[in-house]
Structure formats: C-alpha cells, structure tokens
Amino acid sequence: MASKLIIVESPAKANTIKKFLGSSWKVVASQGHIRDLPKSKLGVNVEKDFEPEYINIRGKAELIRMLKKEAKSVDSVYLATDPDREGEAIAWHLAHILDIDEKSKCRVTFNEITKEAITNAVKEPRSVDMDLTNAQQARRVLDRIVGYKMSPVLWKKVRKGLSAGRVQSVAVKLIADREEEIEKFIPEEYWNLYANLKAKKEFEARLYAKEGNKIEIHSEEEMNKILKDLENAKYIIEDIKKGEKRVNPAPPFITSTLQQEASRKLGYTLKKTMAVAQMLYEAGLITYMRTDSTRISEEARANAKKQIVETYGETFYENRYYKSKKDSQDAHEAIRPSYIDRTPEELKSSLTPEQHKVYSLIYNRFLASQMSQAVYDTMSVEILANNYNFRATGSKLKFKGFMTLYVFEDEEKENSLPELEVKSEVKCENLNPVQSFTEPPPRYTEASLVKTLEEKGIGRPSTYAPTITTILERRYIEKDKKQLFPTDLGKIVNKLLVENFENVVNIEFTAQMEEKLDNVEEGEVKWKEIIKEFYGPFIEVVEKVDKELEHVKLEEEISDVPCDKCGKMMVIKYGRFGKFLACPGFPDCKNAKPIVVPIEEPCPKCGAQVVIKKSKRKRNFYVCENNPGTCDYISWNKPGEEEKKEDKEEKPKKTRKKKK
Numbered sequence: 008m009a010s011k012l013i014i015v016e017s018p019a020k021a022n023t024i025k026k027f028l029g030s031s032w033k034v035v036a037s038q039g040h041i042r043d044l045p046k047s048k049l050g051v052n053v054e055k056d057f058e059p060e061y062i063n064i065r066g067k068a069e070l071i072r073m074l075k076k077e078a079k080s081v082d083s084v085y086l087a088t089d090p091d092r093e094g095e096a097i098a099w100h101l102a103h104i105l106d107i108d109e110k111s112k113c114r115v116t117f118n119e120i121t122k123e124a125i126t127n128a129v130k131e132p133r134s135v136d137m138d139l140t141n142a143q144q145a146r147r148v149l150d151r152i153v154g155y156k157m158s159p160v161l162w163k164k165v166r167k168g169l170s171a172g173r174v175q176s177v178a179v180k181l182i183a184d185r186e187e188e189i190e191k192f193i194p195e196e197y198w199n200l201y202a203n204l205k206a207k208k209e210f211e212a213r214l215y216a217k218e219g220n221k222i223e224i225h226s227e228e229e230m231n232k233i234l235k236d237l238e239n240a241k242y243i244i245e246d247i248k249k250g251e252k253r254v255n256p257a258p259p260f261i262t263s264t265l266q267q268e269a270s271r272k273l274g275y276t277l278k279k280t281m282a283v284a285q286m287l288y289e290a291g292l293i294t295y296m297r298t299d300s301t302r303i304s305e306e307a308r309a310n311a312k313k314q315i316v317e318t319y320g321e322t323f324y325e326n327r328y329y330k331s332k333k334d335s336q337d338a339h340e341a342i343r344p345s346y347i348d349r350t351p352e353e354l355k356s357s358l359t360p361e362q363h364k365v366y367s368l369i370y371n372r373f374l375a376s377q378m379s380q381a382v383y384d385t386m387s388v389e390i391l392a393n394n395y396n397f398r399a400t401g402s403k404l405k406f407k408g409f410m411t412l413y414v415f416e417d418e419e420k421e422n423s424l425p426e427l428e429v430k431s432e433v434k435c436e437n438l439n440p441v442q443s444f445t446e447p448p449p450r451y452t453e454a455s456l457v458k459t460l461e462e463k464g465i466g467r468p469s470t471y472a473p474t475i476t477t478i479l480e481r482r483y484i485e486k487d488k489k490q491l492f493p494t495d496l497g498k499i500v501n502k503l504l505v506e507n508f509e510n511v512v513n514i515e516f517t518a519q520m521e522e523k524l525d526n527v528e529e530g531e532v533k534w535k536e537i538i539k540e541f542y543g544p545f546i547e548v549v550e551k552v553d554k555e556l557e558h559v560k561l562e563e564e565i566s567d568v569p570c571d572k573c574g575k576m577m578v579i580k581y582g583r584f585g586k587f588l589a590c591p592g593f594p595d596c597k598n599a600k601p602i603v604v605p606i607e608e609p610c611p612k613c614g615a616q617v618v619i620k621k622s623k624r625k626r627n628f629y630v631c632e633n634n635p636g637t638c639d640y641i642s643w644n645k646p647g648e649e650e651k652k653e654d655k656e657e658k659p660k661k662t663r664k665k666k667k
Contacts, residue, residue: 182497202214257372
C-alpha cells in the first residue's frame with residue numbers, strides 16, 4: 008500500500024512521475040487551480056483589508072473529494088505543483104483544502120521531470136513559500152479589481168460584453184499607437200546607385216560618398232546629375248581591407264525568446280507554442296518552460312560538452328556563460344532538453360509533428376549555445392570613380408561553429424568578392440539607380456509584441472500568451488498574415504481607457520507594478536500595502552468617469568449585401584464563431600447569414616464559384632457554392648494547390664452530438 012501521496016497539476020505529469028517513484032508513492036493531479044475568486048462578483052472585501060474571498064471552483068467538487076480521500080489514506084502528502092508563483096499559490100490552496108499546515112515540509116519543486124530531479128526533490132521538501140504565494144495573490148487581486156471596476160464602465164458607456172485589464176489594455180495601446188504612427192506616416196523619397204563591376208567575375212558596389220563625404224540622394228534630378236558625372240568614368244580600386252568576423256551563438260531559450268523563434272521559424276501562435284512546450288515538459292523531455300533566466304546547471308553544461316565533442320569534435324565546443332537580463336527573477340534554468348542524448352532524430356517517431364519541431368528548436372538552440380563561434384573571412388573594397396566613392400563588401404564562411412546546428416534567420420549570407428589589386432581598374436558593366444521610399448514602422452506580430460512587452464517590463468513569462476490570446480478573442484485586435492492591428496472597437500475602447508484611466512493604461516505604471524510584485528516575492532513589502540496604495544486613487548477615477556463620461560456610440564460596419572427579407576443593407580456583427588451579417592432592422596427583422604468570402608479559382612468539379620468557410624477550430628476550408636446541392640466539392644486545400652502532407656485529412660463533416 009502507498010504511504011505517501013504527491014499531488015501535481017496535470018494528469019500527464021502525474022503519469023510521467025509515477026514511473027520514477029516506487030510502490031510506496033501515489034501520484035494524483037489537481038488539474039490546475041481548485042480555488043479561485045468567484046466569477047459572479049468582485050470577490051475582494053475592500054472594507055476588510057482587501058481580503059480575497061476564495062471559493063472552490065465550480066465543477067471540481069468530485070475532484071476535491073477524491074483528493075481529500077487520498078490524503079487521508081496516506082501518512083505524508085507532498086504538493087508538487089509548478090515551480091513558479093502560480094504553482095506556489097496552487098500548492099497553498101491545496102494545503103488549505105486538505106488541512107495541511109503550510110509551514111510543514113509539504114512542498115517539493117523540480118525544474119525538470121527526470122528520475123534524478125524527482126528523487127532529489129522528494130528528499131528535500133520545504134514549507135510553502137508565502138512570499139511567492141503572496142506575489143501571486145497580489146497580481147490576482149490587483150487584476151480582479153482593475154477588471155471588475157473598469158469593465159462595467161465600458162459596458163455602460165460603449166456596449167455590454169467588453170472588458171479591460173491591467174496588462175491587456177496596455178498591449179492594445181501598444182498596437183493602437185503603432186497603427187496611428189503608420190496612418191500618420193509621410194513617406195520620403197530616396198535613391199541608391201549600384202554599379203555592376205567586373206574583374207575576374209562580376210560583383211556589385213554601392214555609391215555612398217562624394218570626395219569622402221557621405222552622400223544622400225532625394226530626387227531623380229539629383230540622380231541624373233550623378234549619372235551624368237559618371238559618364239565614361241574609370242573605376243579604380245582605392246583600398247582593400249581584409250578581416251575576420253566572428254559570430255557568437257545565442258543563449259538558450261527563455262520563455263519569450265522561445266515564443267518569438269517559434270513564431271518566426273514555425274509560424275506558431277504563442278498559445279500553440281506554450282501548449283506544445285507544456286506537453287514536452289510533462290513528458291519529461293524539457294525543463295520548465297516558464298522562465299526568464301539563461302542560466303544552466305553545471306551538469307547540463309558537462310553533458311552538452313560531451314555531446315558536442317563526440318558528435319562534432321573538440322574544435323566545435325566552447326564553454327559559455329550567459330548573463331540574464333537585469334530584472335530577471337532567475338528562479339529557474341533556461342529551457343533545455345532534460346536528456347541531451349535524446350536527439351530530435353531519435354524521438355521523431357514518438358512525437359507529433361508539432362512536438363518534434365518545438366523540441367528540435369529547443370534542443371538545437373541549447374546545444375548551439377555551448378558551441379564555438381562561426382568565423383567569416385571578410386573583405387571591403389573602396390572604389391573611386393570621378394570623385395565618387397563606391398564600396399563593395401563580401402564575406403565567406405570559414406568555420407561554421409555553432410551554425411552547423413543553429414542558423415539565425417537574419418544571419419549574413421555569403422557573398423564572396425573576386426581577388427582584386429589596389430590601383431587596378433575594374434570594368435563597369437552598368438549603373439543601376441533604384442528609387443525607394445521610407446517606410447512606416449511595421450505592425451506588431453505576436454513575436455515582436457512579446458519582445459516589446461519584455462523590453463518594457465510589462466507582464467512576465469507566464470502572462471504573454473494569455474494576454475495576446477485574450478485581446479484577440481475580445482476582438483480588440485485582429486491578425487492578418489501574422490500582423491496585429493486594432494479593430495474599430497479596439498480603437499474606441501483604447502481611446503476611452505487612455506483618456507480616462509491614464510494612470511492605469513500606462514506603460515510606466517504597468518512596469519512599476521511588476522517591480523512591486525517582484526518586491527513582494529522577495530519579502531521586501533506586504534502585498535496588501537500595494538493594493539491599498541493603488542485602490543484609493545483608482546476608485547476615485549472610476550467613480551468620476553462613471554458620472555461624467557458620455558455614452559460612446561459604436562458605429563456598426565455596413566456591408567454591401569441587402570437583406571433578403573426587408574431590403575435594408577445588412578451590418579457586420581460578431582458572434583461566438585466570428586463575423587456574420589445581420590439585418591439592422593432587428594427585432595422586426597431577424598434575418599442573419601454567414602459572411603461568404605469568394606476566391607478566384609473555380610470549383611474543379613463543376614466550375615462554379617468557391618467560397619472560404621471556417622471550421623469550429625477557425626481553420627479555413629473551401630466549399631463550392633452549389634454545396635449542398637448539385638455539387639459535393641469541399642476541401643481543406645485551395646483548388647489547384649498541391650495537397651500538403653499535413654493536410655491529408657478527411658473532408659470536414661457535420662457531426663451530431665449524442666443525446667444523453
């Protein structure tokens with residue numbers, strides 16, 4: 008019979024840990040949080056020192072009964088929830104429900120799910136860390152107050168169903184501000200001149216100066232004058248500089264950099280990346296994936312050295328240490344494989360395609376972080392033509408180093424120049440003037456937004472994915488070809504919040520609040536003091552805005568589709584599954600229909616028009632307009648496209664839930 012019980016968060020993690028512990032242990036899962044603030048009310052008693060009013064989460068009564076029963080049947084109970092603030096708070100709630108003294112040695116933590124890590128952790132239990140728990144309580148209570156006090160103002164002044172949040176509203180502000188920059192941007196004309204030159208082979212040089220002074224070309228007239236000056240010019244090699252360029256590998260992943268790279272290289276959303284990483288962690292393949300530290304253990308460092316030397320040779324290894332950023336909590340190691348000898352190739356057959364791609368990214372990045380620099384031979388050539396200075400640069404990879412395993416997307420491409428001699432003449436094949444215009448700053452992508460949030464100290468590793476997911480689901484922002492832009496609703500809500508709650512929807516305030524939460528975690532300040540300091544001025548502003556702000560009319564977007572029943576032009580509405588068309592004459596006319604997006608390619612079966620529809624999981628599929636009817640064409644793939652390996656699925660079918 009088991010005499011010891013260990014409680015983790017997920018069933019998948021429980022199944023992995025069971026393999027490492029003997030028959031005297033029983034492992035069960037709490038399935039995340041079991042207590043939280045009630046959804047139906049604020050749940051924070053502002054009159055009694057901001058005491059949170061926690062309740063058992065609805066639907067978890069049976070689970071709680073099971074946990075209590077299991078806890079009573081053993082001699083010792085250990086709480087092994089995730090090793091972060093939220094995990095510590097879950098452990099504290101479990102201790103409360105199971106009548107465990109939080110000061111007793113009931114808490115175990117581990118950064119990776121390996122036999123060694125688990126057995127070491129259960130040998131050294133500790134008490135629940137109340138500083139960590141209180142930092143999470145402070146965040147939860149603060150966000151609840153902001154959300155539950157500001158959101159009703161939006162319901163009253165704009166429309167029902169809207170929400171505001173301490174971090175999400177700042178994220179919307181960043182995206183809305185960038186859109187405003189783009190709209191106000193005035194492009195400026197500029198020109199570049201390229202000379203196609205030939206010695207032993209052709210190469211390209213760019214005009215950059217005249218008589219040694221940097222030159223800028225802003226019009227076609229200026230360019231034509233330069234072209235005239237260069238007629239019949241001789242192109243003489245003035246100087247040749249040869250050198251060496253060394254490129255360092257990047258540090259192993261932290262949460263934000265994993266999210267950014269998975270977005271850039273794999274096209275994954277933040278939500279998908281973190282879900283896949285969670286699976287890999289729970290299966291014991293990678294270390295904990297919510298971290299802001301680039302630190303790695305000495306054991307992992309030694310294992311990396313062994314793997315690199317055995318696979319690539321001694322010259323490819325270099326012992327490297329990386330500094331974490333200044334405000335890093337440094338609670339956990341960087342994200343790395345738990346077992347360095349489990350290569351992506353070896354695990355490919357046992358992982359899904361998504362798991363294999365994310366694991367490969369983590370594995371290769373970690374191993375590359377302990378490898379030698381990549382070395383380029385570089386060459387810079389100065390060319391003079393009638394007092395105009397041209398420059399050609401080239402590079403050739405001499406030693407791959409870490410790039411054998413991991414190449415950055417923006418890594419310099421090889422561009423070798425021919426062997427040249429100073430004072431020799433090269434032939435100009437032709438001059439190529441290129442007109443360009445300055446471009447506005449790019450819209451945010453999920454990856455670049457995470458980078459900005461991290462740089463500005465807004466949120467923490469665990470908050471990036473849910474924040475962006477929330478504002479997408481609330482339709483404050485939309486995503487098109489990876490780019491994020493504010494909707495009309497997002498612009499109106501952002502304007503209202505920024506103008507009326509400037510002290511909350513504020514980058515500096517949000518970053519400072521993160522620092523205060525860190526101070527709670529360090530035990531330097533009491534968490535309720537932070538809430539008190541914030542609440543007084545905040546609630547005054549809420550009451551003032553509620554009294555003084557006029558109702559904001561949200562204009563509905565009118566479509567070009569007339570209503571079949573009454574003839575009025577239908578308007579675009581939003582429902583659970585996205586946009587749809589509705590008659591503005593509601594409730595007299597209740598006509599509604601889906602928005603149909605046609606494509607150019609005809610139906611391959613009957614030649615009729617094909618339209619795009621979305622599945623319940625928001626994936627596009629293609630249907631003939633005569634389906635249902637005379638044609639049965641339906642496909643995941645756009646007509647004419649070759650079938651991709653991952654898309655070889657059955658046609659989307661209507662399913663009917665079984666009646667209970």
